[in-house]
Amino acid sequence: MADNADHIDGDDNEDVRAQQNLIKIKLKSSEGGIYECGLTAAKMSDLVKNMVESLGTDAVVTTEPIILGNEAVTDAALKKIIEWVEFHWDDPPVDHDFEDEKDRRNEELSHWDKQFIDVDDQALLFDVIAAANYMDIKGLVEVGAKHICSKIRGKSCQEVREMLKITNDFTAEEEDAIHKENAWIYAKD
Amino acid sequence: MEHKKTSLESIDDGNEDNKQPKIYAKNSMNRFGDDMYGLILSYLSLEDRFQLECVSKQFQRTVFGSVVFIDITDQFDGESKTCFTAIIEMLAKKCPNIETIDFRGMIIECEEHIPEVLRLFRDNCLNLREVYCNLVENTAQMYRQFGPLVTQIDCNKLSDTVVDTTSGHQLANNLKTFKCNHYNTEDKQLFTAFVAHNQCLKSLNIVDIYDLNDTLPELAVQLSRLTQLRELTLGLVFDVLNVLDDKMQTSAAVNQCLRTIGVNCKQLNRLSLELISVETEPAFQISLDSLRVYRQLKRLRITADEVIDDRLLDPLRHCKRLTHLELCLWRMKANVLKDLHIKCPRLQYLFIRDFNSIIDAECLSHLSRLPALQTLVIDGKDCGDDSKVCGEESNYLSDNDLNAVLSSSPKLKTIEIRVNNGKKFYYK
Numbered sequence: 001m002a003d004n005a006d007h008i009d010g011d012d013n014e015d016v017r018a019q020q021n022l023i024k025i026k027l028k029s030s031e032g033g034i035y036e037c038g039l040t041a042a043k044m045s046d047l048v049k050n051m052v053e054s055l056g057t058d059a060v061v062t063t064e065p066i067i068l069g070n071e072a073v074t075d076a077a078l079k080k081i082i083e084w085v086e087f088h089w090d091d092p093p094v095d096h097d098f099e100d101e102k103d104r105r106n107e108e109l110s111h112w113d114k115q116f117i118d119v120d121d122q123a124l125l126f127d128v129i130a131a132a133n134y135m136d137i138k139g140l141v142e143v144g145a146k147h148i149c150s151k152i153r154g155k156s157c158q159e160v161r162e163m164l165k166i167t168n169d170f171t172a173e174e175e176d177a178i179h180k181e182n183a184w185i186y187a188k189d
Numbered sequence: 190m191e192h193k194k195t196s197l198e199s200i201d202d203g204n205e206d207n208k209q210p211k212i213y214a215k216n217s218m219n220r221f222g223d224d225m226y227g228l229i230l231s232y233l234s235l236e237d238r239f240q241l242e243c244v245s246k247q248f249q250r251t252v253f254g255s256v257v258f259i260d261i262t263d264q265f266d267g268e269s270k271t272c273f274t275a276i277i278e279m280l281a282k283k284c285p286n287i288e289t290i291d292f293r294g295m296i297i298e299c300e301e302h303i304p305e306v307l308r309l310f311r312d313n314c315l316n317l318r319e320v321y322c323n324l325v326e327n328t329a330q331m332y333r334q335f336g337p338l339v340t341q342i343d344c345n346k347l348s349d350t351v352v353d354t355t356s357g358h359q360l361a362n363n364l365k366t367f368k369c370n371h372y373n374t375e376d377k378q379l380f381t382a383f384v385a386h387n388q389c390l391k392s393l394n395i396v397d398i399y400d401l402n403d404t405l406p407e408l409a410v411q412l413s414r415l416t417q418l419r420e421l422t423l424g425l426v427f428d429v430l431n432v433l434d435d436k437m438q439t440s441a442a443v444n445q446c447l448r449t450i451g452v453n454c455k456q457l458n459r460l461s462l463e464l465i466s467v468e469t470e471p472a473f474q475i476s477l478d479s480l481r482v483y484r485q486l487k488r489l490r491i492t493a494d495e496v497i498d499d500r501l502l503d504p505l506r507h508c509k510r511l512t513h514l515e516l517c518l519w520r521m522k523a524n525v526l527k528d529l530h531i532k533c534p535r536l537q538y539l540f541i542r543d544f545n546s547i548i549d550a551e552c553l554s555h556l557s558r559l560p561a562l563q564t565l566v567i568d569g570k571d572c573g574d575d576s577k578v579c580g581e582e583s584n585y586l587s588d589n590d591l592n593a594v595l596s597s598s599p600k601l602k603t604i605e606i607r608v609n610n611g612k613k614f615y616y617k
Contacts, residue, residue, distance in 0.1 A: 160241055
């Protein structure tokens with residue numbers, strides 16, 4: 001299986017990918033905005049990739065835009081998503097021979113990704129993550145998730161609730177019980 | 190065409206079936222369903238997960254499910270034994286999806302707890318299938334009970350690992366990853382036995398190999414039997430060699446060994462070579478001509494404090510799949526990097542430890558010709574000479590030079606310059 005993957009990502013294929021990214025397709029947000037995106041970049045979304053493959057590339061290029069109906073795919077979110085895939089489409093492919101999954105999870109975000117995802121508007125941030133999840137762009141969901149986790153790291157429960165606007169539905173007693181159970185972790189430092 | 194996706198809105202899973210899904214504010218995390226919640230929180234450290242457990246019920250429900258790996262470090266140091274066990278039991282119950290446990294960070298005094306800890310995890314985490322550990326003689330006991338689960342071992346010497354001295358049994362079987370710190374003439378037989386029982390080994394790291402003239406020929410034969418090997422790290426210690434003939438012989442032995450491995454281990458695509466010199470004045474040039482047989486190689490790292498032949502990287506023109514190259518060459522000259530774009534046209538990632546500040550504008554312009562290069566990392570923190578210490582103020586690799594590389598190189602996205610423990614980024 002590794003061998004097959006090798007061939008797919010092989011020498012010739014990189015040129016094909018670059019060629020294909022010169023082809024522009026149109027993506028339509030749930031708000032109706034239409035945006036252009038390179039084909040290879042757009043296919044980082046498994047949702048788009050499957051649509052392109054079932055419709056045929058020619059049809060996608062010449063006809064109607066691909067409609068992304070989920071309400072998280074706002075104009076602003078889609079613009080951000082296109083910016084991200086246009087930057088990342090020629091990233092080295094994941095090497096499945098190795099247990100890179102764990103390493104990648106622990107890896108810090110790249111400088112570019114950090115700046116990209118650090119948006120002030122939290123509604124937009126959540127839209128981007130939800131839209132990326134809907135469009136099945138795993139790498140971008142990961143960037144969003146890592147960003148949120150890095151923001152709440154080391155914060156208190158109350159700070160996290162305020163930051164992420166989460167409603168606390170525990171009673172004071174329940175909360176105390178959990179604190180007691182986890183006392184060892186607070187005692188550590 | 191099945192998509193595993195998470196719902197955008199939380200569905201209130203209360204008792205009343207007809208209840209409408211609640212619509213939450215767009216800037217509130219409440220808008221997400223459990224799957225999405227779990228996915229986002231999966232990047233928290235274990236400690237943070239416990240700290241934040243009582244943010245909300247949804248948080249509590251979703252924060253532990255994604256824990257698949259746990260590193261038992263010395264964090265429990267000082268706890269009484271009962272308390273330690275209670276904590277482990279709670280951990281195991283809260284995180285039922287753990288697949289892998291890493292005991293390698295555990296301090297020696299706690300190692301007696303490993304069998305007990307393993308039992309707790311095994312009883313609670315049904316997906317547990319991999320255990321990483323250090324191996325010293327007194328943990329050998331564990332193997333009788335948990336042997337099949339252990340897939341990764343770090344050890345100091347093969348003798349700790351391979352044979353249980355009391356029963357004579359082979360201990361380490363069917364490992365995937367193995368790291369051994371020391372290897373010399375005495376280990377030859379043990380290694381043969383080890384290889385026979387670990388044919389599925391995918392990653393091997395032998396940190397220090399001594400007696401090269403004697404050990405390498407046999408080592409090459411044994412490694413050739415590991416046809417599943419994907420990743421190999423060899424630390425070759427060039428110990429005291431007074432006669433030039435010996436050095437020539439060692440150099441030949443290294444090349445012969447690498448050739449044999451390269452020809453036989455067809456799956457090997459990551460190779461790391463450390464050429465360690467114990468002499469202060471190395472007197473001959475290392476060439477690694479045998480790298481030419483590594484046709485499948487994707488990632489190569491060479492660390493050397495020996496003198497390096499200017500044509501060290503020439504054989505790489507035969508490694509057509511090479512995408513990652515890391516060079517830590519103590520005595521590197523700029524010529525080594527010349528024509529790299531011809532030798533390694535598919536290179537995407539290049540790391541250079543620039544010990545002697547040899548990278549200048551001209552050198553950079555050579556590198557900018559690499560047609561597929563996306564990431565360039567130059568680590569210049571040990572430039573030594575104070576006038577060249579590459580702080581922000583210094584003129585070691587000016588912003589202009591680096592930006593020029595970025596704009597002239599076709600695919601380069603990021604340059605990372607590491608200086609004085611700091612990092613500076615340039616990107617398009």
